[in-house]
Amino acid sequence: MPLLEVENIVKTFRRGRGPVVRAVNDVSFAVDEGHTTALIGESGSGKSTVARVVLGLTRPDSGHVRIDGTDLTQIPEKQLRAMRSSVTAVFQEPYESLNPRMTVEAIVGEPLRIFDRSASKATRRDRVVQSMEEVGLSAAHLRRHPGDLSGGQQQRIGIARALIVRPRLIVLDEPTSSLDLTVRATILMLLDELQRRHNLAYLFISHDIATVRYFSTTTAVMYLGHFMETGPTADVIDHPAHPYTVAMLSSTLSVDEVTTAAPKRLQGESPSPATRFTGCPLASRCPHRIDRCDQAPVPLSPITSTRSSACVRTTELVPGLSSQEVSP
Numbered sequence: 001m002p003l004l005e006v007e008n009i010v011k012t013f014r015r016g017r018g019p020v021v022r023a024v025n026d027v028s029f030a031v032d033e034g035h036t037t038a039l040i041g042e043s044g045s046g047k048s049t050v051a052r053v054v055l056g057l058t059r060p061d062s063g064h065v066r067i068d069g070t071d072l073t074q075i076p077e078k079q080l081r082a083m084r085s086s087v088t089a090v091f092q093e094p095y096e097s098l099n100p101r102m103t104v105e106a107i108v109g110e111p112l113r114i115f116d117r118s119a120s121k122a123t124r125r126d127r128v129v130q131s132m133e134e135v136g137l138s139a140a141h142l143r144r145h146p147g148d149l150s151g152g153q154q155q156r157i158g159i160a161r162a163l164i165v166r167p168r169l170i171v172l173d174e175p176t177s178s179l180d181l182t183v184r185a186t187i188l189m190l191l192d193e194l195q196r197r198h199n200l201a202y203l204f205i206s207h208d209i210a211t212v213r214y215f216s217t218t219t220a221v222m223y224l225g226h227f228m229e230t231g232p233t234a235d236v237i238d239h240p241a242h243p244y245t246v247a248m249l250s251s252t253l254s255v256d257e258v259t260t261a262a263p264k265r266l267q268g269e270s271p272s273p274a275t276r277f278t279g280c281p282l283a284s285r286c287p288h289r290i291d292r293c294d295q296a297p298v299p300l301s302p303i304t305s306t307r308s309s310a311c312v313r314t315t316e317l318v319p320g321l322s323s324q325e326v327s328p
Contacts, residue, residue, distance in 0.1 A: 001069060002030035003201045004054065004087075004169055009063035011049055019274035023049040024060070025225040028300075029218075031169065034195065036202040038212045038233065041222035042248070044273060047205045050222075051171045054203060055087055056080050067169065085115040088162040092174035094154035098146040104157055105142040108132060111165045131160040134197075135190060152183035156190070163194065169201045176211065188215055209249060213237050221245045224273060224281045227300050231307030241309045241318050243286050280310065288313055 011024040024046045031037045039047040052058040054065055056072055065072045067086055075083070088111070091097040098107055109128045112119055119127070129139050135156040146154055155175065162170050172191070176184040188211065194200060206212050212219060212233060219233040221244065229242040240246045243266075250264040266285040271277075279294040280286070286293065292312055300310045311317070 003033045003068060004031040004203070005064070005066040006030070006050070006054065007064040007066070009050065009053055009060045009065065011046075011053060011058065011060045019272075021273045022225050022276075023273065024053070026063075026299075027222075027225075027227055028063075029220055029227070029230065031201045031203055033168065033201050034199045035217040036195070036204050036215060038204040038206060038216035038219045039222055040206060040209070040212055040219060040248075041228075042270070043207075044224075044270075045222040046225040047222055048173060049225075051089070051173055051203065051205055054169075055089055055171055056084055082115075085111070085165040086167055087169045087171065088165060088167040089171040089173060090155070090158050090162050090175045093178055094151060094158050095146055097158055098154060100146050102145070103142065104132075104137075104144050104146075104149075107146070107157060108160045108164055111161060115165050127164055128160075131164040132157075134163060134194065135160045150183075151179050152187060155179065155183075155187055159187075159190065159194070163198075166198075167200070169203065172202055172204045172206075174206055177206070177208065184211075191215070209237060221248070224271065224275075226281050226310060227308075228282070228311075229307070229309045230300065231304075235307060239318070239320060241303060241307060241314050242311050243288050243317070244282050280312075288317060 007028050009024050009027045013021045013023055027050060029037060039050060041047055049058065053060050060073060063073065067083060070083065072080060072083060105125070105128055108131055109124050112124045112127060128142070132138065132141060137153065137156055137160065146157070149157065175191070176187050179187060191202070192215070195202060204212070204216050216233045218231065219236045220230045221228045221236065221242065223244050228244045229236060229240065236245065237249060240249055247264050247266045267287060268285050271281070271284060279296055280298040283289050283293040290313070298310050298312055300308045303309050303314050
């Protein structure tokens with residue numbers, strides 16, 4: 001059984017008398033222990049809303065989120081708070097996620113004061129030092145404040161804080177996007193080492209395709225709250241099956257001038273998130289649109305034993321998907 005199971009999640013928002021925005025639309029996926037699932041897609045696609053639902057910070061309108069079989073959407077708030085130590089997060093902007101008035105010791109140890117109140121002060125300090133040493137820092141940093149540290153050190157503090165309650169799943173929300181390339185690589189290697197050491201599951205949200213390619217096991221592609229494509233990361237990135245994935249990946253920059261092809265652009269602008277679609281949400285922009293695309297919702301459906309796509313023409317448009325590969 002997967003550690004995390006997200007099943008048919010729907011989440012809508014409404015500001016005042018404005019239109020209802022369907023931020024997440026019938027999304028399902030799973031994450032196994034020791035593995036990483038990445039969510040990719042343009043800004044506003046719903047990735048962060050999925051993360052907030054998984055963290056228990058936002059209740060979905062419908063659907064289920066299970067951690068080790070326990071449905072977080074069906075338990076009372078008191079029990080949900082207790083479960084939050086199993087799922088922690090590392091955020092995009094390390095400095096903004098750390099209280100500048102608190103010392104490093106107080107920041108890293110804060111989750112223990114919430115989830116393990118029986119621990120003595122000496123025990124908490126020992127746990128703080130242990131967590132910091134795991135991320136490459138030392139007791140010498142305990143009395144410092146976030147402003148005294150570099151961006152990479154600040155993110156290590158954020159990782160130490162996420163680790164200290166011994167979670168089983170960590171949500172990584174663009175954890176390296178604000179760091180320079182050298183520091184980014186060291187943080188990714190650290191996260192990889194920690195995953196192997198503790199058998200952690202990661203839900204990884206990123207715009208950086210190269211990082212996703214290196215770091216994740218499986219990938220889900222989001223557009224306007226819908227999953228367009230899912231599958232093993234290498235397959236999704238090297239052989240995209242959905243027209244949206246093809247267009248998104250072709251627009252990424254490459255250092256190889258010889259092999260880089262012209263971007264496969266979509267038509268027009270992205271619809272408003274408040275749009276109610278009768279068919280595929282990409283239909284108005286897709287160069288492969290046919291009448292069937294507008295007539296009814298296009299669910300995410302298996303195209304091979306390991307991959308799914310929400311396109312009625314996938315097997316026609318991607319020659320490498322033979323009839324022998326299609327799941328029953």
